[in-house]
Amino acid sequence: MSPLQAPSPLRRARPIPSDAPVWLFDLDNTLHDASRAIFRTIDQRMGAAVAQALNLPPEEADVVRRRYWKRYGATAIGLVKHHQVNLQQFLRTCHDFDVRPLVHADRGLKARLRALPGRRIVLTNAPAHYARRVLQALNILQEFDGLWAIDHMMPMGLPRPKPSLALMRQVLARLDVPAQRVILVEDTLRNLKSARQVGMRTAYLYHPGTPFSHQQHGRDLYVDVRVNRLSDLLMQAHAGHIPGIRGHA
Numbered sequence: 470m471s472p473l474q475a476p477s478p479l480r481r482a483r484p485i486p487s488d489a490p491v492w493l494f495d496l497d498n499t500l501h502d503a504s505r506a507i508f509r510t511i512d513q514r515m516g517a518a519v520a521q522a523l524n525l526p527p528e529e530a531d532v533v534r535r536r537y538w539k540r541y542g543a544t545a546i547g548l549v550k551h552h553q554v555n556l557q558q559f560l561r562t563c564h565d566f567d568v569r570p571l572v573h574a575d576r577g578l579k580a581r582l583r584a585l586p587g588r589r590i591v592l593t594n595a596p597a598h599y600a601r602r603v604l605q606a607l608n609i610l611q612e613f614d615g616l617w618a619i620d621h622m623m624p625m626g627l628p629r630p631k632p633s634l635a636l637m638r639q640v641l642a643r644l645d646v647p648a649q650r651v652i653l654v655e656d657t658l659r660n661l662k663s664a665r666q667v668g669m670r671t672a673y674l675y676h677p678g679t680p681f682s683h684q685q686h687g688r689d690l691y692v693d694v695r696v697n698r699l700s701d702l703l704m705q706a707h708a709g710h711i712p713g714i715r716g717h718a
């Protein structure tokens with residue numbers, strides 16, 4: 470795997486203590502509620518884009534799409550692998566719409582993120598241009614030090630997104646901090662499991678719209694903290710209630 474580049478900067482560099490935690494935030498269904506409206510639009514656009522790329526009627530394209538999704542965890546991987554579809558172009562077609570009327574997030578998110586000690590980086594399997602637009606629409610782009618998106622996870626031209634262990638190791642190598650100081654905040658359990666396998670800490674944000682999310686209140690062994698709302702996690706972190714994370718209180 471070719472080395473992961475530094476995350477794209479989203480704001481001017483600021484002084485951060487060298488022993489500060491590094492927060493990795495997933496985007497969809499973590500920083501905002503994508504299930505409420507955005508996913509539906511992406512889904513419709515992706516259906517049309519697959520039919521166009523494969524030159525198939527919508528019903529047949531849908532069968533192929535589901536097959537790749539099951540086999541690779543992402544339709545796009547199958548399209549690149551078996552149909553030489555241009556990934557960037559495909560993702561752009563699926564995600565290129567006005568997100569502003571469709572974004573929903575916790576109130577007070579901006580202030581709570583700002584109060585969070587340490588570095589804050591977005592780590593998403595979505596394309597970078599979409600991530601930036603969602604963060605802008607939520608008015609929180611400036612609260613993040615960097616962004617890693619699917620565009621950065623393309624060793625040898627093929628996407629290797631979360632939960633790839635190789636990706637997780639490269640993230641750690643690029644951050645150059647001990648794994649225990651890095652916390653992945655996510656709604657997708659399998660990504661948290663990979664994070665834990667490389668030694669990161671994990672915060673599970675339960676979202677009922679995420680496939681395979683756990684409804685019960687218990688947590689898996691690879692989950693350090695479980696919350697139902699992102700604001701709860703940010704408040705706990707700020708108050709120093711997360712073991713190993715120094716708060717501001």
Ligand SMILES: [Mg+2]
Nearest residue numbers: 495497498656
């Ligand atoms: Mg997510």
